[in-house]
Amino acid sequence: MTDERFTEMFSLTTPVMQGGMQGIGTATLAAAVSNAGGLGTITALTFSTPELLAAEIDACFALTARPFAVNLTMLPSITPPPYDAYLSVLENSGIAAVELSGTNPAPITARLHTAGIRVIHKATSLKHALKAEASGVDVVAVIGFEAAGHPGELDVPTSVLLQRVVEQVAIPVLAAGGLANGRGIASMLMLGAAGAMLATRFMATEEAPIHDNVKQSIIDHTELDTVLLFRELNNTARVARNAVSVEAAAVLARGGSFDDVQHLVAGARGREVYRTGDLDAGIWWASQAQGLIYDAPSCSVLLQRIAAEIDDAVARIRSPKASSTAASDIPSISRAR
Secondary structure, eight states: OOOOHHHHHHTOSSSEEEOOOTTTOOHHHHHHHHHTTSBEEEEGGGSSSHHHHHHHHHHHHHHOSSOEEEEEEOOOOSSOOOHHHHHHHHHTTOOSEEEEESSOOHHHHHHHHHTTOEEEEEESSHHHHHHHHHTTOSEEEEEOTTOSBOOOSSOOOHHHHHHHHHTTOOSOEEEESSOOSHHHHHHHHHTTOSEEEESHHHHSSTTSOSOHHHHHHHHHOOTTOEEEESGGGTOOEEEEOSHHHHHHHHHHHTTOOHHHHHHHHOHHHHHHHHHHOOTTSSOOBOOGGGGGOOOOOOHHHHHHHHHHHHHHHHHHHHOTTOOOSOGGGSOOOOSOO
């Protein structure tokens, strides 16, 4: 038996949540994921004001009648965004869930629950997962070392971290990091996950609002084409390998400070990559799941494929001779190696 609490919580047909992605998690992508049977996610801080976020949420409601979430990453900074104003928008929005990270979820969870909103919290360690559960969140998403973005400093892969967490928490757990297809998700379900959170995989879809050059780069890249930045600063980030990320990593490895690479890693430069397709304009996020991505289909086609692959993998476990997915349904691996 697999844990179906996450799919039941949001009436999903496929146990997949789209992760929050800065500059990418728009209403168009979120609605496409939700309409295809997953849980789509708008990324709140993609929108520079709470008012713009409210308008984007309204746009998503116009595109889907299915549940969707909003990601809100709350990191300490010298000039933080107006988090309380963003939370006020979420409280009054009617959305199904908020995905939180970067902060103690306890006071925010209580506030969102009062508004009837489920809370999903990201954790990069067992310690943080236990704290999230104690804070009252509804779902915890465990982020393995393979993931894009900030996978923590402990270097524990998704499969191991997931098992450690599901052994000790009672709430549903999502697996995240290095996942891109139904076979990988099925393995996580067998290890106790209630679903999976995918991000890099959704970058290579028709609805992702980024330049086709970026999508093709993800298709062409392998699992070896990422770079770990900021390890020396105890703030590890996994990004796509390009001229800029390699240069920044080299500067830091030589003892450089953040100030020495700030001009290379500025967020504005990364947004230029997505907008213009100049792959060396700045750093941009990508996980080791790149090695498992071979095409850029619509979200509908992708989630149908993932669901079929999950069913096929589960059938094979139950009966090695059983298989529901024809070989022709799985995309061929045609990129250069």
